[in-house]
Amino acid sequence: MSKTVLLVVSLSLMSPASEALDNGLALKPTMGWLHWERFMCNTDCDTDPDNCISERLYMQMADVMVKEGWKEAGYEYVCIDDCWPSLQRDARGRLQADPKRFPGGIKKLADYVHSKGLKLGIYADVGEKTCAGYPGSLGHYETDAQTFADWDVDLLKFDGCNLKWTLLGEGYINMSKALNRTGRSILYSCEWPLYEWPFQKPNYTAIRETCNHWRNFDDVFDSWSSVKSILDWTASHQDTVVPSAGPGGWNDPDMLVIGNFGLSHDQQESQMALWAIMAAPLLMSNDLRDICPRSKQLLQNKRIIEISQDPLGRQGYRTAKGNSFEVWERPLSKKRLAVAVLNKQEIGGPRGFAISDVPGWKYCDPQCNVTLILPQYKEMGVQAKESKLILYVNPSGTALLTVTPISKHRPHWKKTSAKHDQIIL
Numbered sequence: 151m152s153k154t155v156l157l158v159v160s161l162s163l164m165s166p167a168s169e170a171l172d173n174g175l176a177l178k179p180t181m182g183w184l185h186w187e188r189f190m191c192n193t194d195c196d197t198d199p200d201n202c203i204s205e206r207l208y209m210q211m212a213d214v215m216v217k218e219g220w221k222e223a224g225y226e227y228v229c230i231d232d233c234w235p236s237l238q239r240d241a242r243g244r245l246q247a248d249p250k251r252f253p254g255g256i257k258k259l260a261d262y263v264h265s266k267g268l269k270l271g272i273y274a275d276v277g278e279k280t281c282a283g284y285p286g287s288l289g290h291y292e293t294d295a296q297t298f299a300d301w302d303v304d305l306l307k308f309d310g311c312n313l314k315w316t317l318l319g320e321g322y323i324n325m326s327k328a329l330n331r332t333g334r335s336i337l338y339s340c341e342w343p344l345y346e347w348p349f350q351k352p353n354y355t356a357i358r359e360t361c362n363h364w365r366n367f368d369d370v371f372d373s374w375s376s377v378k379s380i381l382d383w384t385a386s387h388q389d390t391v392v393p394s395a396g397p398g399g400w401n402d403p404d405m406l407v408i409g410n411f412g413l414s415h416d417q418q419e420s421q422m423a424l425w426a427i428m429a430a431p432l433l434m435s436n437d438l439r440d441i442c443p444r445s446k447q448l449l450q451n452k453r454i455i456e457i458s459q460d461p462l463g464r465q466g467y468r469t470a471k472g473n474s475f476e477v478w479e480r481p482l483s484k485k486r487l488a489v490a491v492l493n494k495q496e497i498g499g500p501r502g503f504a505i506s507d508v509p510g511w512k513y514c515d516p517q518c519n520v521t522l523i524l525p526q527y528k529e530m531g532v533q534a535k536e537s538k539l540i541l542y543v544n545p546s547g548t549a550l551l552t553v554t555p556i557s558k559h560r561p562h563w564k565k566t567s568a569k570h571d572q573i574i575l
Protein backbone atom coordinates (compact mmCIF):
# COMPACT_ATOMS: atom_id res chain seq x y z
CA MET A 151 0.00 0.00 0.00
CA SER A 152 1.63 3.20 -1.12
CA LYS A 153 0.98 6.25 0.95
CA THR A 154 -2.33 7.60 -0.31
CA VAL A 155 -2.29 11.15 -1.57
CA LEU A 156 -5.03 12.86 0.35
CA LEU A 157 -6.34 16.33 0.41
CA VAL A 158 -6.93 16.84 4.07
CA VAL A 159 -9.56 19.36 5.02
CA SER A 160 -9.44 21.12 8.29
CA LEU A 161 -12.45 23.14 9.15
CA SER A 162 -13.14 25.72 11.76
CA LEU A 163 -16.38 23.97 12.61
CA MET A 164 -15.84 23.87 16.28
CA SER A 165 -18.07 26.76 17.25
CA PRO A 166 -21.34 25.55 18.76
CA ALA A 167 -24.42 25.91 16.60
CA SER A 168 -26.49 29.04 17.08
CA GLU A 169 -29.90 29.11 18.76
CA ALA A 170 -32.26 26.35 17.61
CA LEU A 171 -36.02 26.55 17.19
CA ASP A 172 -37.29 26.31 20.73
CA ASN A 173 -40.06 23.73 20.51
CA GLY A 174 -38.34 20.98 22.45
CA LEU A 175 -38.19 18.69 19.41
CA ALA A 176 -35.54 17.08 17.20
CA LEU A 177 -32.95 17.07 19.95
CA LYS A 178 -31.57 14.11 18.00
CA PRO A 179 -31.96 13.56 14.24
CA THR A 180 -35.56 12.57 13.46
CA MET A 181 -36.18 8.90 12.69
CA GLY A 182 -39.14 7.55 10.79
CA TRP A 183 -40.66 6.78 7.43
CA LEU A 184 -41.78 9.16 4.66
CA HIS A 185 -43.77 8.09 1.64
CA TRP A 186 -42.37 10.24 -1.18
CA GLU A 187 -39.42 8.50 -2.84
CA ARG A 188 -41.09 5.08 -2.92
CA PHE A 189 -44.77 5.92 -3.41
CA MET A 190 -44.65 9.41 -4.94
CA CYS A 191 -47.99 10.82 -6.11
CA ASN A 192 -49.76 7.53 -6.75
CA THR A 193 -53.42 8.40 -6.24
CA ASP A 194 -54.85 5.51 -8.24
CA CYS A 195 -56.44 3.43 -5.52
CA ASP A 196 -58.75 1.67 -7.99
CA THR A 197 -56.01 -0.18 -9.82
CA ASP A 198 -53.21 -0.02 -7.23
CA PRO A 199 -54.88 -0.09 -3.81
CA ASP A 200 -51.79 -1.36 -1.96
CA ASN A 201 -49.46 1.39 -3.13
CA CYS A 202 -51.67 4.45 -3.55
CA ILE A 203 -51.52 7.42 -1.16
CA SER A 204 -54.32 6.48 1.21
CA GLU A 205 -54.90 6.07 4.93
CA ARG A 206 -54.38 2.33 4.46
CA LEU A 207 -50.78 2.83 3.43
CA TYR A 208 -49.86 4.69 6.64
CA MET A 209 -51.84 2.34 8.84
CA GLN A 210 -50.10 -0.66 7.32
CA MET A 211 -46.70 1.00 7.66
CA ALA A 212 -47.46 1.81 11.33
CA ASP A 213 -48.50 -1.80 11.93
CA VAL A 214 -45.28 -3.14 10.41
CA MET A 215 -43.15 -0.59 12.24
CA VAL A 216 -44.40 -1.95 15.54
CA LYS A 217 -44.38 -5.64 14.59
CA GLU A 218 -41.04 -5.81 12.82
CA GLY A 219 -38.78 -3.99 15.23
CA TRP A 220 -38.66 -0.60 13.50
CA LYS A 221 -40.21 1.26 16.41
CA GLU A 222 -37.91 -0.49 18.83
CA ALA A 223 -34.92 0.50 16.69
CA GLY A 224 -35.98 4.16 17.04
CA TYR A 225 -38.06 4.85 13.92
CA GLU A 226 -40.96 6.89 15.25
CA TYR A 227 -42.57 9.21 12.71
CA VAL A 228 -44.90 7.90 9.99
CA CYS A 229 -44.96 10.72 7.48
CA ILE A 230 -47.34 11.67 4.71
CA ASP A 231 -45.86 13.61 1.78
CA ASP A 232 -47.57 15.43 -1.11
CA CYS A 233 -50.87 14.35 -2.73
CA TRP A 234 -52.90 13.63 0.39
CA PRO A 235 -55.42 16.53 0.23
CA SER A 236 -58.53 17.17 -1.68
CA LEU A 237 -58.06 19.68 -4.50
CA GLN A 238 -60.45 22.05 -2.70
CA ARG A 239 -60.39 23.53 0.77
CA ASP A 240 -63.59 23.04 2.77
CA ALA A 241 -66.31 25.68 3.24
CA ARG A 242 -64.35 27.20 6.13
CA GLY A 243 -61.15 27.40 4.11
CA ARG A 244 -59.45 24.44 5.76
CA LEU A 245 -57.40 21.80 4.03
CA GLN A 246 -59.19 18.47 3.92
CA ALA A 247 -57.93 15.01 3.09
CA ASP A 248 -59.10 13.42 -0.16
CA PRO A 249 -62.38 11.83 0.99
CA LYS A 250 -62.04 8.73 -1.15
CA ARG A 251 -58.49 7.86 -0.15
CA PHE A 252 -58.76 9.01 3.47
CA PRO A 253 -62.37 8.16 4.41
CA GLY A 254 -61.59 8.40 8.13
CA GLY A 255 -59.80 11.74 7.83
CA ILE A 256 -56.43 12.73 9.21
CA LYS A 257 -57.53 13.03 12.86
CA LYS A 258 -58.57 9.37 12.91
CA LEU A 259 -55.34 8.39 11.20
CA ALA A 260 -53.35 10.32 13.81
CA ASP A 261 -55.29 8.54 16.57
CA TYR A 262 -54.47 5.21 14.96
CA VAL A 263 -50.78 5.99 14.61
CA HIS A 264 -50.66 7.27 18.21
CA SER A 265 -52.36 4.10 19.43
CA LYS A 266 -49.30 2.26 18.11
CA GLY A 267 -46.98 4.53 20.06
CA LEU A 268 -45.85 6.30 16.88
CA LYS A 269 -46.19 9.85 15.55
CA LEU A 270 -47.82 11.22 12.41
CA GLY A 271 -46.24 13.63 9.95
CA ILE A 272 -48.08 15.63 7.30
CA TYR A 273 -47.10 17.74 4.30
CA ALA A 274 -47.96 21.21 3.04
CA ASP A 275 -46.35 23.95 0.98
CA VAL A 276 -45.27 27.52 1.72
CA GLY A 277 -46.56 28.74 -1.68
CA GLU A 278 -49.79 28.89 -3.63
CA LYS A 279 -49.81 25.23 -4.57
CA THR A 280 -47.86 22.17 -3.49
CA CYS A 281 -45.26 20.79 -5.89
CA ALA A 282 -47.84 18.32 -7.23
CA GLY A 283 -50.50 21.02 -7.62
CA TYR A 284 -52.60 20.56 -4.47
CA PRO A 285 -53.68 23.62 -2.43
CA GLY A 286 -50.74 25.52 -0.95
CA SER A 287 -50.69 27.28 2.40
CA LEU A 288 -49.83 30.83 1.26
CA GLY A 289 -52.36 33.13 2.88
CA HIS A 290 -53.57 30.27 5.12
CA TYR A 291 -50.64 29.67 7.47
CA GLU A 292 -52.65 30.29 10.64
CA THR A 293 -55.58 28.17 9.51
CA ASP A 294 -53.40 25.31 8.32
CA ALA A 295 -51.22 25.28 11.43
CA GLN A 296 -54.36 25.21 13.57
CA THR A 297 -55.91 22.46 11.42
CA PHE A 298 -52.80 20.28 11.82
CA ALA A 299 -52.79 20.93 15.57
CA ASP A 300 -56.52 20.10 15.79
CA TRP A 301 -55.79 16.82 14.03
CA ASP A 302 -52.99 16.07 16.55
CA VAL A 303 -50.35 15.95 13.84
CA ASP A 304 -46.74 15.71 15.12
CA LEU A 305 -44.60 16.84 12.20
CA LEU A 306 -45.02 19.15 9.23
CA LYS A 307 -42.92 18.85 6.11
CA PHE A 308 -43.28 22.27 4.50
CA ASP A 309 -42.26 22.31 0.83
CA GLY A 310 -41.12 25.37 -1.09
CA CYS A 311 -42.80 25.19 -4.50
CA ASN A 312 -44.78 28.02 -6.10
CA LEU A 313 -43.60 30.99 -4.07
CA LYS A 314 -41.51 33.94 -5.23
CA TRP A 315 -38.07 33.20 -3.75
CA THR A 316 -37.79 36.58 -2.04
CA LEU A 317 -40.76 35.59 0.15
CA LEU A 318 -39.32 32.24 1.24
CA GLY A 319 -37.85 33.57 4.48
CA GLU A 320 -41.02 35.31 5.67
CA GLY A 321 -43.18 32.41 4.56
CA TYR A 322 -41.19 29.83 6.49
CA ILE A 323 -40.86 32.14 9.51
CA ASN A 324 -44.58 32.98 9.50
CA MET A 325 -45.52 29.29 9.45
CA SER A 326 -43.04 28.55 12.23
CA LYS A 327 -44.72 31.22 14.37
CA ALA A 328 -48.18 29.96 13.44
CA LEU A 329 -47.21 26.44 14.52
CA ASN A 330 -45.86 27.80 17.79
CA ARG A 331 -49.09 29.73 18.44
CA THR A 332 -51.16 26.55 18.24
CA GLY A 333 -49.48 25.47 21.48
CA ARG A 334 -48.90 21.98 20.07
CA SER A 335 -45.30 20.85 19.58
CA ILE A 336 -45.08 20.09 15.89
CA LEU A 337 -41.73 19.16 14.41
CA TYR A 338 -41.07 21.57 11.54
CA SER A 339 -39.25 20.21 8.50
CA CYS A 340 -38.37 22.92 5.95
CA GLU A 341 -37.06 23.20 2.40
CA TRP A 342 -36.21 26.88 2.65
CA PRO A 343 -32.48 26.69 1.77
CA LEU A 344 -33.07 24.28 -1.13
CA TYR A 345 -35.29 26.84 -2.84
CA GLU A 346 -33.10 29.81 -1.93
CA TRP A 347 -29.68 28.49 -3.03
CA PRO A 348 -30.29 29.16 -6.77
CA PHE A 349 -30.59 32.88 -5.92
CA GLN A 350 -28.46 33.59 -2.87
CA LYS A 351 -26.64 32.01 0.04
CA PRO A 352 -29.27 31.19 2.68
CA ASN A 353 -28.99 32.57 6.21
CA TYR A 354 -28.47 29.41 8.25
CA THR A 355 -28.70 31.28 11.55
CA ALA A 356 -32.24 32.32 10.67
CA ILE A 357 -33.07 28.86 9.30
CA ARG A 358 -31.91 27.16 12.49
CA GLU A 359 -34.04 29.55 14.55
CA THR A 360 -37.07 28.67 12.42
CA CYS A 361 -36.93 24.97 11.52
CA ASN A 362 -36.08 21.59 13.07
CA HIS A 363 -34.48 20.36 9.88
CA TRP A 364 -34.03 21.72 6.42
CA ARG A 365 -33.39 20.34 2.96
CA ASN A 366 -30.45 21.92 1.15
CA PHE A 367 -30.28 20.02 -2.10
CA ASP A 368 -32.22 18.02 -4.70
CA ASP A 369 -34.65 15.19 -3.94
CA VAL A 370 -33.00 11.83 -3.50
CA PHE A 371 -33.66 9.22 -6.20
CA ASP A 372 -33.28 5.47 -5.97
CA SER A 373 -29.80 5.47 -7.48
CA TRP A 374 -26.15 5.59 -6.49
CA SER A 375 -25.57 8.64 -8.69
CA SER A 376 -28.22 10.50 -6.69
CA VAL A 377 -26.72 9.49 -3.32
CA LYS A 378 -23.28 10.48 -4.58
CA SER A 379 -24.52 13.87 -5.79
CA ILE A 380 -25.94 14.57 -2.31
CA LEU A 381 -22.64 13.64 -0.67
CA ASP A 382 -20.73 15.80 -3.15
CA TRP A 383 -23.02 18.76 -2.55
CA THR A 384 -22.75 18.40 1.20
CA ALA A 385 -18.94 18.13 1.17
CA SER A 386 -18.57 21.10 -1.13
CA HIS A 387 -20.80 23.26 1.11
CA GLN A 388 -19.70 21.86 4.46
CA ASP A 389 -18.11 25.10 5.68
CA THR A 390 -21.54 26.71 5.38
CA VAL A 391 -23.94 23.97 6.44
CA VAL A 392 -22.15 21.83 9.03
CA PRO A 393 -21.87 24.50 11.74
CA SER A 394 -25.64 25.06 11.64
CA ALA A 395 -26.43 21.50 12.77
CA GLY A 396 -26.96 20.57 16.39
CA PRO A 397 -29.63 19.49 18.84
CA GLY A 398 -32.95 21.01 17.73
CA GLY A 399 -31.96 21.58 14.09
CA TRP A 400 -30.33 19.46 11.40
CA ASN A 401 -29.31 19.49 7.77
CA ASP A 402 -31.57 17.10 5.85
CA PRO A 403 -29.93 15.30 2.90
CA ASP A 404 -33.32 13.66 2.17
CA MET A 405 -34.67 10.14 2.57
CA LEU A 406 -32.91 6.81 2.98
CA VAL A 407 -33.67 4.76 -0.13
CA ILE A 408 -32.28 1.55 1.38
CA GLY A 409 -34.49 -1.47 0.70
CA ASN A 410 -35.65 -0.35 -2.75
CA PHE A 411 -34.31 -1.19 -6.21
CA GLY A 412 -31.46 1.09 -7.16
CA LEU A 413 -28.63 0.58 -4.67
CA SER A 414 -26.36 -2.44 -4.35
CA HIS A 415 -25.87 -3.70 -0.82
CA ASP A 416 -22.51 -1.93 -0.56
CA GLN A 417 -24.15 1.30 -1.71
CA GLN A 418 -26.93 0.87 0.84
CA GLU A 419 -24.27 0.51 3.52
CA SER A 420 -22.63 3.66 2.23
CA GLN A 421 -25.87 5.61 2.45
CA MET A 422 -26.58 4.37 5.97
CA ALA A 423 -23.04 5.07 7.19
CA LEU A 424 -22.81 8.53 5.67
CA TRP A 425 -26.29 9.60 6.79
CA ALA A 426 -25.25 8.65 10.33
CA ILE A 427 -21.99 10.60 9.97
CA MET A 428 -23.95 13.62 8.65
CA ALA A 429 -26.31 13.56 11.67
CA ALA A 430 -29.09 13.41 9.10
CA PRO A 431 -32.73 12.68 9.80
CA LEU A 432 -33.21 8.96 9.12
CA LEU A 433 -36.45 8.99 7.18
CA MET A 434 -36.79 5.77 5.22
CA SER A 435 -38.77 5.75 2.00
CA ASN A 436 -39.29 2.12 1.13
CA ASP A 437 -41.93 -0.57 1.48
CA LEU A 438 -41.54 -1.95 4.99
CA ARG A 439 -44.19 -4.58 4.18
CA ASP A 440 -41.80 -6.11 1.68
CA ILE A 441 -38.12 -5.46 2.35
CA CYS A 442 -35.14 -7.74 1.99
CA PRO A 443 -33.74 -9.02 5.30
CA ARG A 444 -30.27 -7.62 4.69
CA SER A 445 -31.61 -4.11 4.10
CA LYS A 446 -33.77 -4.42 7.19
CA GLN A 447 -30.82 -5.52 9.27
CA LEU A 448 -28.78 -2.59 7.98
CA LEU A 449 -31.53 -0.04 8.71
CA GLN A 450 -31.98 -1.48 12.19
CA ASN A 451 -28.25 -1.75 12.96
CA LYS A 452 -28.03 -0.48 16.54
CA ARG A 453 -24.42 0.58 16.30
CA ILE A 454 -25.01 2.78 13.26
CA ILE A 455 -28.15 4.27 14.82
CA GLU A 456 -26.12 5.00 17.94
CA ILE A 457 -23.72 7.08 15.84
CA SER A 458 -26.65 8.87 14.19
CA GLN A 459 -28.24 9.66 17.55
CA ASP A 460 -25.05 10.49 19.43
CA PRO A 461 -25.85 12.96 22.22
CA LEU A 462 -23.03 15.35 21.33
CA GLY A 463 -25.15 16.24 18.29
CA ARG A 464 -22.34 17.34 15.99
CA GLN A 465 -22.55 16.79 12.26
CA GLY A 466 -19.60 15.01 10.67
CA TYR A 467 -17.98 16.07 7.43
CA ARG A 468 -15.50 15.04 4.77
CA THR A 469 -12.00 15.32 6.15
CA ALA A 470 -9.94 13.80 3.36
CA LYS A 471 -10.23 12.85 -0.26
CA GLY A 472 -7.88 11.31 -2.76
CA ASN A 473 -7.01 8.20 -4.73
CA SER A 474 -10.78 7.63 -5.17
CA PHE A 475 -11.30 7.38 -1.42
CA GLU A 476 -13.18 9.77 0.82
CA VAL A 477 -12.85 9.92 4.58
CA TRP A 478 -15.73 11.37 6.58
CA GLU A 479 -15.50 11.83 10.33
CA ARG A 480 -17.94 12.73 13.07
CA PRO A 481 -16.93 13.66 16.62
CA LEU A 482 -18.92 11.67 19.15
CA SER A 483 -19.59 12.00 22.84
CA LYS A 484 -16.97 10.67 25.28
CA LYS A 485 -14.21 11.94 22.99
CA ARG A 486 -14.87 9.18 20.50
CA LEU A 487 -14.79 9.53 16.74
CA ALA A 488 -16.81 7.84 14.00
CA VAL A 489 -14.95 7.34 10.73
CA ALA A 490 -16.33 6.36 7.33
CA VAL A 491 -13.96 5.39 4.54
CA LEU A 492 -15.81 5.40 1.21
CA ASN A 493 -14.29 3.72 -1.84
CA LYS A 494 -15.48 5.79 -4.79
CA GLN A 495 -13.78 3.71 -7.45
CA GLU A 496 -16.52 1.88 -9.33
CA ILE A 497 -14.29 -0.67 -11.02
CA GLY A 498 -12.20 -3.51 -9.73
CA GLY A 499 -12.39 -5.19 -6.36
CA PRO A 500 -11.85 -4.23 -2.72
CA ARG A 501 -9.13 -1.62 -2.30
CA GLY A 502 -6.87 -1.12 0.67
CA PHE A 503 -6.80 2.03 2.74
CA ALA A 504 -4.18 2.59 5.43
CA ILE A 505 -6.02 3.48 8.60
CA SER A 506 -3.25 5.81 9.70
CA ASP A 507 -4.22 8.02 6.73
CA VAL A 508 -7.45 8.94 8.52
CA PRO A 509 -6.92 12.56 9.62
CA GLY A 510 -8.52 11.79 13.01
CA TRP A 511 -6.00 9.04 13.59
CA LYS A 512 -4.26 11.60 15.78
CA TYR A 513 -6.80 10.40 18.38
CA CYS A 514 -4.65 7.30 18.52
CA ASP A 515 -1.65 8.95 20.08
CA PRO A 516 -0.47 6.95 21.88
CA GLN A 517 -3.27 4.39 21.54
CA CYS A 518 -6.91 3.91 20.70
CA ASN A 519 -9.53 1.19 20.65
CA VAL A 520 -10.96 0.55 17.18
CA THR A 521 -14.31 -1.07 16.46
CA LEU A 522 -15.37 -1.84 12.93
CA ILE A 523 -19.14 -1.53 12.38
CA LEU A 524 -19.42 -1.92 8.60
CA PRO A 525 -19.16 -3.99 6.51
CA GLN A 526 -19.30 -6.26 9.54
CA TYR A 527 -18.83 -5.93 13.24
CA LYS A 528 -15.32 -6.60 14.36
CA GLU A 529 -13.38 -5.47 17.37
CA MET A 530 -9.99 -4.45 16.04
CA GLY A 531 -8.61 -3.95 19.52
CA VAL A 532 -6.08 -1.48 20.70
CA GLN A 533 -4.13 0.24 17.97
CA ALA A 534 -1.15 2.52 18.17
CA LYS A 535 -0.37 5.68 16.29
CA GLU A 536 1.95 3.77 13.99
CA SER A 537 -0.65 1.08 13.25
CA LYS A 538 -0.24 -0.59 9.88
CA LEU A 539 -3.88 -1.65 9.73
CA ILE A 540 -5.29 -1.72 6.21
CA LEU A 541 -9.02 -1.50 5.60
CA TYR A 542 -10.23 -3.18 2.42
CA VAL A 543 -13.29 -1.43 1.05
CA ASN A 544 -15.52 -2.68 -1.75
CA PRO A 545 -16.25 -0.47 -4.78
CA SER A 546 -18.91 2.12 -3.77
CA GLY A 547 -18.88 0.58 -0.29
CA THR A 548 -17.91 2.06 3.03
CA ALA A 549 -15.97 0.92 6.07
CA LEU A 550 -17.49 2.47 9.18
CA LEU A 551 -15.63 2.41 12.47
CA THR A 552 -15.38 4.07 15.82
CA VAL A 553 -12.16 5.16 17.43
CA THR A 554 -11.87 5.61 21.19
CA PRO A 555 -8.70 7.25 22.43
CA ILE A 556 -6.89 5.56 25.27
CA SER A 557 -4.99 7.94 27.45
CA LYS A 558 -1.37 7.44 28.45
CA HIS A 559 -0.20 5.62 31.53
CA ARG A 560 -2.44 2.61 31.15
CA PRO A 561 0.25 -0.02 30.78
CA HIS A 562 -2.05 -3.03 31.14
CA TRP A 563 -3.33 -2.60 27.58
CA LYS A 564 -1.10 -4.31 25.08
CA LYS A 565 -0.26 -2.90 21.72
CA THR A 566 -1.68 -4.58 18.64
CA SER A 567 0.08 -7.71 17.58
CA ALA A 568 1.42 -8.00 14.07
CA LYS A 569 -1.31 -10.39 12.98
CA HIS A 570 -3.76 -7.50 12.93
CA ASP A 571 -1.73 -5.62 10.39
CA GLN A 572 -3.73 -6.72 7.38
CA ILE A 573 -7.43 -6.98 7.86
CA ILE A 574 -9.41 -8.22 4.90
CA LEU A 575 -12.94 -6.85 5.06
Ligand SMILES: *[C@@H]1O[C@H](CO)[C@@H](O)[C@H](O)[C@H]1NC(C)=O
Binds near residue numbers: 172331333334
Ligand atom coordinates in the same frame (compact mmCIF):
# COMPACT_ATOMS: atom_id res chain seq x y z
C1 LIG B 1 -43.20 28.71 21.38
O1 LIG B 1 -42.04 29.54 21.47
C2 LIG B 1 -41.63 29.83 22.78
C3 LIG B 1 -40.51 30.84 22.72
O2 LIG B 1 -39.52 30.48 21.82
C4 LIG B 1 -41.25 28.54 23.48
O3 LIG B 1 -40.84 28.78 24.80
C5 LIG B 1 -42.44 27.59 23.46
O4 LIG B 1 -42.08 26.35 24.05
C6 LIG B 1 -42.92 27.38 22.05
N1 LIG B 1 -44.11 26.56 22.04
C7 LIG B 1 -44.29 25.55 21.19
C8 LIG B 1 -45.57 24.82 21.33
O5 LIG B 1 -43.50 25.25 20.34
Ligand SMILES: *[C@@H]1O[C@H](CO)[C@@H](O)[C@H](O)[C@H]1NC(C)=O
Binds near residue numbers: 289317320321324
Ligand atom coordinates in the same frame (compact mmCIF):
# COMPACT_ATOMS: atom_id res chain seq x y z
C1 LIG C 1 -45.57 37.17 7.00
O1 LIG C 1 -46.17 37.88 8.05
C2 LIG C 1 -46.03 39.29 7.91
C3 LIG C 1 -46.60 39.93 9.19
O2 LIG C 1 -47.89 39.48 9.43
C4 LIG C 1 -46.77 39.76 6.67
O3 LIG C 1 -46.65 41.16 6.50
C5 LIG C 1 -46.18 39.03 5.47
O4 LIG C 1 -46.92 39.35 4.30
C6 LIG C 1 -46.21 37.54 5.69
N1 LIG C 1 -45.49 36.91 4.56
C7 LIG C 1 -45.93 35.83 3.97
C8 LIG C 1 -45.13 35.28 2.83
O5 LIG C 1 -46.93 35.23 4.33
Ligand SMILES: *[C@@H]1O[C@H](CO)[C@@H](O)[C@H](O)[C@H]1NC(C)=O
Binds near residue numbers: 355
Ligand atom coordinates in the same frame (compact mmCIF):
# COMPACT_ATOMS: atom_id res chain seq x y z
C1 LIG D 1 -29.32 36.14 9.56
O1 LIG D 1 -30.35 35.91 10.47
C2 LIG D 1 -30.04 36.32 11.79
C3 LIG D 1 -31.13 35.80 12.71
O2 LIG D 1 -32.37 36.07 12.21
C4 LIG D 1 -29.88 37.83 11.81
O3 LIG D 1 -29.59 38.25 13.11
C5 LIG D 1 -28.75 38.20 10.88
O4 LIG D 1 -28.66 39.60 10.79
C6 LIG D 1 -28.99 37.62 9.49
N1 LIG D 1 -27.79 37.80 8.70
C7 LIG D 1 -27.80 38.35 7.52
C8 LIG D 1 -26.50 38.46 6.81
O5 LIG D 1 -28.83 38.77 7.00
Ligand SMILES: *[C@@H]1O[C@H](CO)[C@@H](O)[C@H](O)[C@H]1NC(C)=O
Binds near residue numbers: 529531532563
Ligand atom coordinates in the same frame (compact mmCIF):
# COMPACT_ATOMS: atom_id res chain seq x y z
C1 LIG E 1 -12.69 -1.87 22.84
O1 LIG E 1 -14.04 -1.73 22.40
C2 LIG E 1 -14.78 -2.91 22.48
C3 LIG E 1 -16.13 -2.67 21.84
O2 LIG E 1 -16.77 -1.57 22.40
C4 LIG E 1 -14.87 -3.36 23.92
O3 LIG E 1 -15.62 -4.56 24.00
C5 LIG E 1 -13.49 -3.56 24.47
O4 LIG E 1 -13.54 -3.88 25.84
C6 LIG E 1 -12.65 -2.32 24.29
N1 LIG E 1 -11.29 -2.59 24.66
C7 LIG E 1 -10.55 -1.73 25.37
C8 LIG E 1 -9.15 -2.18 25.67
O5 LIG E 1 -10.97 -0.64 25.73
